[in-house]
Amino acid sequence: MIDAKRFKDELYDLLNTLYDSQKENIEAAAQAIKDCIEKEGVVHVFGSGHSVGLGIDIKDRLGALVPIHIMEMSDFVTKGGVPVEVFMDRHDIFERKPNVAGKLYDLYDIKPQDVFIVISNSGINGIVIDIADLAKRNGHKVIIITSMKHTLAEEPRHPSGKKLYEFGDIVIDNCGPHGDALLETDGVAKVCSVSSICNNCIAQSMAARIIELLQNDNYELPVLNGDKAHDEALKKKYEGRA
Amino acid sequence: MDIMKQYFDLIKQRVDDAYTKQKDTIEKVAAMFGECMESGGVVQLCGFKHGEEFVNEMNYRAGGIAIFHGLKLKDLVLNGLISQEDIDSGKIYEDLSVADKLEQFYELDDRDMYCLVSFYGDEPLIIEIARRAKEKGQKVVGVVNKKSYRGSLLDYCDLCIDMDADEPDTALELNGVKVGQLSSTVSNVIAQMLTAEIYKYYVDGGKEAPILLSANIKGADVHNNSLTDPYGRRIR
Numbered sequence: 001m002i003d004a005k006r007f008k009d010e011l012y013d014l015l016n017t018l019y020d021s022q023k024e025n026i027e028a029a030a031q032a033i034k035d036c037i038e039k040e041g042v043v044h045v046f047g048s049g050h051s052v053g054l055g056i057d058i059k060d061r062l063g064a065l066v067p068i069h070i071m072e073m074s075d076f077v078t079k080g081g082v083p084v085e086v087f088m089d090r091h092d093i094f095e096r097k098p099n100v101a102g103k104l105y106d107l108y109d110i111k112p113q114d115v116f117i118v119i120s121n122s123g124i125n126g127i128v129i130d131i132a133d134l135a136k137r138n139g140h141k142v143i144i145i146t147s148m149k150h151t152l153a154e155e156p157r158h159p160s161g162k163k164l165y166e167f168g169d170i171v172i173d174n175c176g177p178h179g180d181a182l183l184e185t186d187g188v189a190k191v192c193s194v195s196s197i198c199n200n201c202i203a204q205s206m207a208a209r210i211i212e213l214l215q216n217d218n219y220e221l222p223v224l225n226g227d228k229a230h231d232e233a234l235k236k237k238y239e240g241r242a
Numbered sequence: 243m244d245i246m247k248q249y250f251d252l253i254k255q256r257v258d259d260a261y262t263k264q265k266d267t268i269e270k271v272a273a274m275f276g277e278c279m280e281s282g283g284v285v286q287l288c289g290f291k292h293g294e295e296f297v298n299e300m301n302y303r304a305g306g307i308a309i310f311h312g313l314k315l316k317d318l319v320l321n322g323l324i325s326q327e328d329i330d331s332g333k334i335y336e337d338l339s340v341a342d343k344l345e346q347f348y349e350l351d352d353r354d355m356y357c358l359v360s361f362y363g364d365e366p367l368i369i370e371i372a373r374r375a376k377e378k379g380q381k382v383v384g385v386v387n388k389k390s391y392r393g394s395l396l397d398y399c400d401l402c403i404d405m406d407a408d409e410p411d412t413a414l415e416l417n418g419v420k421v422g423q424l425s426s427t428v429s430n431v432i433a434q435m436l437t438a439e440i441y442k443y444y445v446d447g448g449k450e451a452p453i454l455l456s457a458n459i460k461g462a463d464v465h466n467n468s469l470t471d472p473y474g475r476r477i478r
Contacts, residue, residue, distance in 0.1 A: 001442070002267075002441050002442055002445070003438055003442050004261060004265055004268055004435035004436075004438050005261065005418060007434055007435055007437075007438040008257055008258070008261045008431070008435065008439065011257065011431065011434075012252070012257065015253065018250075018359060019246070019247065019250045023244075023246060023247075026246060026408060027246070042408070048306075049457075050298055050299075050303065052298075053295050053299075053426075053430075054297060055300055056294065056421075056426075057292070057295065057426045057427070059425070059436030061292065061423060062410050062411065062412055062420060063287035063412045063419070063420045063421040063422065064423075064425075073392060074316055074319065074320055077320050078320070078326060082473070084320050084321060085260050085290055087320070088320070090291065093457070099428075101256050106307055121304075121456070121458065122456065124458060125458065141404065149256070150456070150458070151415055152459060154459065154460065155460065178459075179303035179304060179305070179455060179456045179459050180456045181304055181305020181456070182305070183454075184407075185436065185441070185451075185453070187450065187453070188455075188465075189249055189305065189453035189465075190453075190455070191305045191306075191441045191451070191453050192305050192434045192437050192438050192441075193303055193305040193306060193434065193456075194307075194434070195304075195305045196295070196299055197382055197427060197431055197434070198246050198428045198429065199248065200426055200427040200428060201250060201253055204249055204422055204424075204427065205245070205249040205250060205422075206246070207420050207421065207422075208245045208246065208248075208249055208414055208416065208421045209244075209245055209246050211416055211421050212245050212416050213420060215417055215419070217417060221419060223419060225408070225420070229408050234302075234426065237320065
């Protein structure tokens with residue numbers, strides 16, 4: 001029987017698997033981001049579709065790191081000149097397109113020491129792969145968050161024949177199932193997705209670890225603490241970049 | 243204990259708490275959503291800033307129920323009806339005329355109901371959306387953090403889900419620095435528990451639940467469009 005309790009119980013098991021199997025990858029990502037921040041770098045976060053939630057979750061709130069920049073899909077329209085009809089076309093889904101990501105990438109002030117986090121559950125769509133590819137070609141460290149079960153079960157949509165995880169210096173598997181939904185039903189479709197929950201746990205635990213590593217190095221923390229003057233000064237420091 | 247493990251342990255504890263404290267409410271809300279959907283209505287979701295995470299978690303989601311729709315300020319920005327600057331400055335959340343723009347932009351229906359997300363329950367725009375719905379006799383569910391609640395959103399709500407987050411929303415401390423937000427993750431878990439209970443509502447009634455497949459599975463577009471096409475612009 002499917003109900004809230006079954007979801008909770010299966011999620012509990014999944015979170016145990018996620019921590020046990022990925023703690024070393026999350027640690028490696030935290031180290032890379034700590035190094036980037038200590039060189040006055042910024043972390044550019046890009047996720048299409050529901051993957052955008054990870055960036056939102058660790059930004060603009062008490063305890064959040066300031067040098068994080070969300071590359072917003074909507075910037076394609078508001079800053080990148082893509083017509084809204086093209087962006088919203090249900091029959092030719094924008095996030096699947098190859099060879100358009102450069103329009104977004106070129107909008108931002110990206111410095112050599114910056115790190116990228118690219119998130120996609122399936123890891124097969126054009127734009128995420130092109131962003132990771134561009135970042136890598138430009139010499140940036142790339143952290144990928146994806147579902148290995150999903151990505152390995154699907155054919156690539158990118159003309160290179162590659163999938164997102166192949167572009168990662170560090171790859172964190174969110175341990176979600178193929179198709180993202182956790183609970184088997186009697187029908188074809190499974191129910192209750194887990195990628196946002198797993199991605200948030202990865203992001204929040206990683207952010208906490210980054211702060212701990214910065215403290216160990218006695219680096220002045222670029223973290224919002226609720227003090228207006230402090231927070232505004234920090235935002236000013238990263239203005240135009242984050 | 244390492245800080246990453248602390249976060250994972252806390253989340254699991256909060257998932258248990260959310261279930262224990264709110265399973266009855268989640269069942270009631272799921273039944274209210276199910277009744278609305280079965281009578282031709284769409285559940286309209288709206289939340290701003292971090293509240294948008296809950297909206298995204300229920301709206302057009304892999305393994306989710308199809309008959310939700312998100313009211314998003316971003317859609318108004320993309321179509322030139324409001325400016326990104328007004329969102330960034332926070333002015334938009336106090337501008338009640340934006341409720342008119344949302345009503346004009348989307349195809350809303352009297353059979354619809356609303357699920358409105360606001361940590362403090364105090365954003366004038368979200369309260370206005372609730373007030374208008376209530377005035378028309380539509381059902382409204384509020385999702386707030388009861389510990390932090392300081393507004394009037396719940397005056398217009400039939401049922402309330404509690405995010406049950408700390409105030410301030412930081413769960414861990416590193417040498418005096420507060421880190422580790424739980425509210426969005428716990429809210430996402432509540433959203434998925436709701437999904438499970440809506441599915442159960444359909445099955446218990448002898449009906450097939452309209453479950454979406456991940457759009458990144460071969461053949462999913464055909465399945466998903468068959469669920470959403472009958473609603474036209476009301477859903478997508």
